[in-house]
Amino acid sequence: MAAAKVxxxxxxxxxxxxxxxxxxxxxxxxxxxxxxxxxxxxxEKSKLKxxxxxxxxxxxxxxxxxxMDWSQHDIFPGSFEKCSLMTAALTHIGLYILxxxxxxxxxxxxxxxxxxxxxxxxxxxxxxxxxxxxxxVYRRVRHIFNRPICSTPGAEVxxxxxxxxxxxxxxxxxxxxxxxxxxxxxxxxxxxxxxxACADAAEAAVRRYGLAHCSPRAELGSSRLHRDxxxxxxDFLGVESAVVFGMGFATxxxxxxxxxxxxxxxxxxxxxxxSLILGLRLAHVTVRVFRHNDVRHLxxxxxxxxxxxxxxxxxxxxxxxxxxxxxxxxLAALVALKKQLGLQLYLDExxxxxxxxxxxxxxxxxxxxxxxxxxxxxxxxTKSFGAAxxxxxxxxxxxxxxxxxxxxxxxxxxxxxxxxxxxxTAMRAIASPAGVVRVRSLRDxxxxxxxxxxxxxxxxxxxxxxxxxxxxxxxxxxxxxxxERLTARGVxxxxxGFPATPLNKARIRxxxxxxxxxxxxxxxxxxxxDIVDEVGLRYSRR
Amino acid sequence: MIxxxxxxxxxxxxxxxxxxxxxxxxxFLWQKKPKEIEDKLTKQKLMEWKPLPLxxxxxxxxxxxxxxxxxxxxxxxxxTSFLCLDKVPSIVESSIKSLHKYxxxxxxxxxxYGTIDVHLELEERLAKFMQVEETCVYSYGFxxxxxxxxxxxxxxxxxxxxxxxxxxxxxxxDAARSTVRYFKHNDMNDLERLLNEAAAKxxxxxxxxxxxIAEAIYFxxxxxCPLRKLVELARRFKLRIMLDExxxxxxxxxxxxGLTEHLNVPRDEIDLIIGSxxxxxxxxxxxxxxxxxxxxxxxxxxxxxxxxxxxxxMLTQAAISAxxxxxxxxxxxxxxxxxxxxxxKALANLKHYTFSGDELSPVKHxxxxxxxxxxxxxxxxxxxxxxxxxxxxxxxxxxxxLRDTEVNCPEPSIRxxxxxxxxxxxxxxxxxxxxxxxxxxxxx
Numbered sequence: 001m002a003a004a005k006v007x008x009x010x011x012x013x014x015x016x017x018x019x020x021x022x023x024x025x026x027x028x029x030x031x032x033x034x035x036x037x038x039x040x041x042x043x044e045k046s047k048l049k050x051x052x053x054x055x056x057x058x059x060x061x062x063x064x065x066x067x068m069d070w071s072q073h074d075i076f077p078g079s080f081e082k083c084s085l086m087t088a089a090l091t092h093i094g095l096y097i098l099x100x101x102x103x104x105x106x107x108x109x110x111x112x113x114x115x116x117x118x119x120x121x122x123x124x125x126x127x128x129x130x131x132x133x134x135x136x137v138y139r140r141v142r143h144i145f146n147r148p149i150c151s152t153p154g155a156e157v158x159x160x161x162x163x164x165x166x167x168x169x170x171x172x173x174x175x176x177x178x179x180x181x182x183x184x185x186x187x188x189x190x191x192x193x194x195x196x197a198c199a200d201a202a203e204a205a206v207r208r209y210g211l212a213h214c215s216p217r218a219e220l221g222s223s224r225l226h227r228d229x230x231x232x233x234x235d236f237l238g239v240e241s242a243v244v245f246g247m248g249f250a251t252x253x254x255x256x257x258x259x260x261x262x263x264x265x266x267x268x269x270x271x272x273x274x275s276l277i278l279g280l281r282l283a284h285v286t287v288r289v290f291r292h293n294d295v296r297h298l299x300x301x302x303x304x305x306x307x308x309x310x311x312x313x314x315x316x317x318x319x320x321x322x323x324x325x326x327x328x329x330x331l332a333a334l335v336a337l338k339k340q341l342g343l344q345l346y347l348d349e350x351x352x353x354x355x356x357x358x359x360x361x362x363x364x365x366x367x368x369x370x371x372x373x374x375x376x377x378x379x380x381x382t383k384s385f386g387a388a389x390x391x392x393x394x395x396x397x398x399x400x401x402x403x404x405x406x407x408x409x410x411x412x413x414x415x416x417x418x419x420x421x422x423x424x425t426a427m428r429a430i431a432s433p434a435g436v437v438r439v440r441s442l443r444d445x446x447x448x449x450x451x452x453x454x455x456x457x458x459x460x461x462x463x464x465x466x467x468x469x470x471x472x473x474x475x476x477x478x479x480x481x482x483x484e485r486l487t488a489r490g491v492x493x494x495x496x497g498f499p500a501t502p503l504n505k506a507r508i509r510x511x512x513x514x515x516x517x518x519x520x521x522x523x524x525x526x527x528x529x530d531i532v533d534e535v536g537l538r539y540s541r542r
Numbered sequence: 543m544i545x546x547x548x549x550x551x552x553x554x555x556x557x558x559x560x561x562x563x564x565x566x567x568x569x570f571l572w573q574k575k576p577k578e579i580e581d582k583l584t585k586q587k588l589m590e591w592k593p594l595p596l597x598x599x600x601x602x603x604x605x606x607x608x609x610x611x612x613x614x615x616x617x618x619x620x621x622t623s624f625l626c627l628d629k630v631p632s633i634v635e636s637s638i639k640s641l642h643k644y645x646x647x648x649x650x651x652x653x654x655y656g657t658i659d660v661h662l663e664l665e666e667r668l669a670k671f672m673q674v675e676e677t678c679v680y681s682y683g684f685x686x687x688x689x690x691x692x693x694x695x696x697x698x699x700x701x702x703x704x705x706x707x708x709x710x711x712x713x714x715x716d717a718a719r720s721t722v723r724y725f726k727h728n729d730m731n732d733l734e735r736l737l738n739e740a741a742a743k744x745x746x747x748x749x750x751x752x753x754x755i756a757e758a759i760y761f762x763x764x765x766x767c768p769l770r771k772l773v774e775l776a777r778r779f780k781l782r783i784m785l786d787e788x789x790x791x792x793x794x795x796x797x798x799x800g801l802t803e804h805l806n807v808p809r810d811e812i813d814l815i816i817g818s819x820x821x822x823x824x825x826x827x828x829x830x831x832x833x834x835x836x837x838x839x840x841x842x843x844x845x846x847x848x849x850x851x852x853x854x855x856m857l858t859q860a861a862i863s864a865x866x867x868x869x870x871x872x873x874x875x876x877x878x879x880x881x882x883x884x885x886x887k888a889l890a891n892l893k894h895y896t897f898s899g900d901e902l903s904p905v906k907h908x909x910x911x912x913x914x915x916x917x918x919x920x921x922x923x924x925x926x927x928x929x930x931x932x933x934x935x936x937x938x939x940x941x942x943x944l945r946d947t948e949v950n951c952p953e954p955s956i957r958x959x960x961x962x963x964x965x966x967x968x969x970x971x972x973x974x975x976x977x978x979x980x981x982x983x984x985x986x
Binding site: 063064065115116117118119121122123124125126130134138145146147148149150151152153154157160182184185186187191192193194195198199202203206207209210211212213214215216217218219220221222223224227246247248249250253254257259273274275278281282300303304306307309311312313314315341342343344375376380381382383385386387388395397398400401403404405407408409410411412413415416418419422492494 | 580581582583584585586587588590591592593594595596597600601602603604606607608609610612618620621622623628629633634637638641642643644645646647648649650652653654655656657658659661662681682683684685688694708709710713716717719747748749750751752780782810820821824825826833835836839841842843845846848849850851853854856857860937939940941942943944947957
């Protein structure tokens with residue numbers, strides 16, 4: 001074929017007449033200086049227009065990858081109103097006073113705590129600050145924690161009252177019991193019931209299989225109940241398959257090391273649960289923490305990590321509903337981010353499975369995300385199903401990987417049959433029309449309660465749809481005072497302080513349930529209204 | 543003169559407020575602002591980023607046998623229910639009564655209305671049974687050990703552990719991030735050598751906590767630990783002992799109190815005794831026993847205790863009822879011990895296998911005599927042997943291990959669990975079946 005010298009391009013497909021053949025013997029060029037003009041092969045650099053096929057290597061090396069357009073996605077995780085400077089200052093001052101009094105107390109009075117015997121010359125077992133905190137700060141409010149109950153933790157609960165003679169060093173039982181409305185237990189759909197279809201199924205399972213299988217799943221601990229439960233869980237969540245574990249905490253602690261290994265990078269939310277943190281520690285992965293629900297910070301971290309080009313995979317680990325903040329993860333936005341940058345997503349739905357979404361399938365249902373877009377769906381059966389245990393669900397390969405490499409299949413004993421039967425019945429009930437009624441009544445209760453709290457003027461955190469409602473009280477003393485007074489009025493709630501929350505943001509947490517009636521909620525709100533001025537809780541400035 | 547002015551109240555207050563303002567502003571200005579991350583991601587790098595899929599290869603999982611497919615008359619020596627308390631009518635009835643009072647789940651961690659009166663009762667009863675000051679109950683056996691170790695041992699500490707401790711202890715040590723020295727299995731001379739070396743290198747000093755972790759009867763080998771010698775070494779080198787008595791509580795000792803009762807070692811020599819409710823008591827859960835000083839710490843720092851829902855009340859009630867039976871009827875423990883001894887005698891006569899296990903140990907490990915085969919092949923042969931035995935009326939378990947993750951993974955074996963209801967005919971059946979299986983489907 002003749003080489004056509006048309007505008008500098010060598011086009012091999014064109015046939016041209018012999019007359020257009022260039023002379024390749026340099027006779028038509030001036031080569032006086034011995035150099036051959038490079039334009040002879042048709043390539044004239046100076047006349048050449050750039051980008052013949054559109055590929056400009058230099059331009060791409062400099063051009064930044066596009067950022068996410070967050071206006072396209074719903075990234076609102078909930079409201080987190082900040083308190084006034086005065087409140088923050090007073091809280092800090094209160095803490096200093098508490099510490100100072102603790103020091104004085106320690107100097108003047110010997111603590112009534114046990115000391116070690118027969119261990120002279122040994123290194124002290126505990127860290128002195130931990131001991132100081134637990135004896136002089138935590139002890140003062142210890143009576144609101146670890147409260148024993150003696151009935152089903154349903155919509156109402158019976159508390160066993162305690163007294164203390166020595167300022168909370170030790171407790172005794174007064175012998176009286178108090179029936180309270182239960183806003184403290186995780187009973188979102190009201191399945192914690194001593195009678196009913198679930199209890200009958202649990203009874204039948206105990207009579208058939210006994211109390212426990214006494215063997216791990218890999219040996220002689222698997223039963224048809226486990227297999228049915230796994231099948232039902234997978235169908236419930238809309239994924240290919242699932243595996244169940246005997247304890248919710250252990251699901252993360254034993255499943256994560258099987259899934260991730262060194263060489264992976266994990267981007268973890270700052271408020272992730274202790275079980276996730278333990279699982280990531282045991283997996284020996286590198287962890288980078290991003291600010292709570294802050295997708296922009298996550299994007300910056302993810303882009304920096306991808307640019308480093310040394311990680312085998314990058315996994316984002318988040319929870320569906322955070323139980324201390326009441327916020328919901330912006331799942332649609334995260335899935336969009338993950339697809340754009342090639343990341344993976346691990347979603348811990350401990351508090352959201354069963355409780356969120358119009359059909360109760362969790363945050364994927366609530367945010368309208370396809371469950372197959374989330375790589376690993378993990379959850380527990382403790383909260384919405386009234387049982388114990390956890391699951392990991394996803395594609396069939398993922399589940400096989402967790403079973404083969406996770407630590408629970410070979411070493412940890414399988415789920416007790418009564419618990420498995422309870423979960424199975426509860427899950428089928430949620431999928432039925434009666435279950436949708438429960439989910440809807442939980443949602444109505446949530447909206448009503450949050451609206452009334454807002455009208456009352458107290459500061460609540462979180463998203464409007466989350467059934468966990470934290471009410472900020474900021475100081476330890478107010479936390480203890482509120483819980484005491486609410487209990488006296490027949491409402492059992494939970495006070496949470498350091499270290500589960502930051503030191504100056506103690507809160508009261510209300511956990512709503514589908515089993516609560518409107519009258520019960522009104523009673524609770526009336527009790528709260530009674531004390532809100534006495535304790536001074538109207539922090540909201542809206 | 544100036545002093546007189548300062549004593550003036552107004553000036554005094556001004557000084558106080560000024561000092562506070564200075565301290566406050568210094569604090570706020572000195573707070574390190576988080577460094578803004580510079581964005582380096584270009585389109586080129588994004589195109590070149592090829593992450594591995596989350597699951598890198600497909601895994602083959604052996605489908606385990608379903609317990610429903612095992613008939614009623616099959617002799618079960620694979621599950622570790624040594625005292626056969628898993629289907630006793632009195633326990634079943636009491637747990638169903640508890641179900642009708644409390645429901646199934648406890649719906650909360652111990653700190654937040656998850657403490658039910660049955661939990662307190664179980665803790666008191668266990669403390670009285672073990673003759674210790676206090677116990678705390680966990681909802682899962684695996685988490686008990688892992689949380690207990692990491693509650694006390696932290697990054698700068700040193701742990702001496704036997705090389706054949708079971709997996710949960712290894713994970714507890716891993717979570718603690720302490721320095722760990724493994725000594726040869728049950729070899730007290732090796733431990734002494736390691737301790738002397740550590741003392742010489744000044745690793746053992748009064749500022750650094752040191753722990754010694756051992757199991758009373760090792761789950762991975764069936765041998766008993768020499769507790770007296772361990773206690774003596776611990777006292778000499780100032781180590782704290784954590785003893786995992788999962789397999790010995792309710793199994794050895796005149797009343798079933800474990801190795802300390804059997805060897806007559808005073809119980810307060812052991813700092814922490816870790817027990818399991820998943821073997822002799824036939825429910826799901828675990829507990830830690832010790833002095834109030836030690837156990838109280840776990841109520842705030844044991845991760846599996848604070849951050850997990852408490853044990854379901856019906857399983858707790860089952861543990862209480864099982865404890866009732868053990869306390870009223872200590873003869874069942876001696877029945878179990880008799881059977882364990884008989885099993886040892888019978889297993890010594892096997893033609894094609896060796897076994898390991900103390901005569902009082904409720905678990906025996908049976909290994910193939912032919913030791914040249916690789917582990918993978920041994921495992922599949924043992925699997926064929928146990929399948930054959932199952933078809934012929936005895937259910938056994940091949941010990942499951944994660945070969946790649948274990949420290950010192952043991953050889954593949956069949957783990958036989960003795961039980962108090964075994965009679966001579968059963969034992970003979972087990973032995974003949976094992977030999978027969980080897981001849982029919984074993985390695986050629």
